[in-house]
Amino acid sequence: MIGFIGYLLLGLSAFDSLYMTVITITTVGFSEIGAPEEITAAYQTFTLLLALFGVGTALYTLGVSFEALVEGSINDGLKIRRGLRMIDKKSNHIIVVGNGRVGQAIVHYVGRHGAEVVMVDREPQPDSEWPIVIGEATEDQTLRDAGIERATTLIAALDSDADNVYVTLSARALNPALHIVARTDHQHNEAKFFQAGANRVVNPYEIGGSRMG
Known part of the structure; x- marks a missing residue:
């Protein structure tokens, strides 16, 4: 959302803003929108920051989700084993x-x-x-x-x-x-x-x- 709004403020259309946000965060690496003279320092700086923080945020979110999934599976497994030990008694x-x-x-x-x-x-x-x-x-x-x-x-x-x-x-x-x-x-x-x-x-x-x- 931040990337989309940022590119809108830099003068891109809604579709172009969405396009740039997606290819930047996913690191697909297609060419940038606009003629060379239209790619300003502000444009490049924003794209660089979006790539760094956007990818980092995506990886962090993925890591947290994976950790929660693994911990949940481990906890469920521990509960089952504890339950079986209780049953043995x-x-x-x-x-x-x-x-x-x-x-x-x-x-x-x-x-x-x-x-x-x-x-x-x-x-x-x-x-x-x-x-x-x-x-x-x-x-x-x-x-x-x-x-x-x-x-x-x-x-x-x-x-x-x-x-x-x-x-x-x-x-x-x-x-x-x-x-x-x-x-x-x-x-x-x-x-x-x-x-x-x-x-x-x-x-x-x-x-x-x-x-x-």
């Missing part, structure tokens, strides 16, 4: 799989009642007060990272019935004594969940409808 905890609206409601409810909670989700949750394992809950290693062998309960609250059935199957195989509560959005799928090893199957929409009725 947990036992008799509840694993909540899925951090959608249903999963969040479950976490808040059981957390308020003093239960130890470990979350499992595909996406990081930097503001979460509970430790979280980032990964696919349908993979056995993700459930192991959540301490499934030491947990008392697993709540499968993903948005997909198919994923919840698969999580139920995997969880039952990894911990035969685990109490498993599974979410379903379709009542006709309940039998499949019980066959997969669920102890209880819950349809949140049916519960909501019965309370409103």
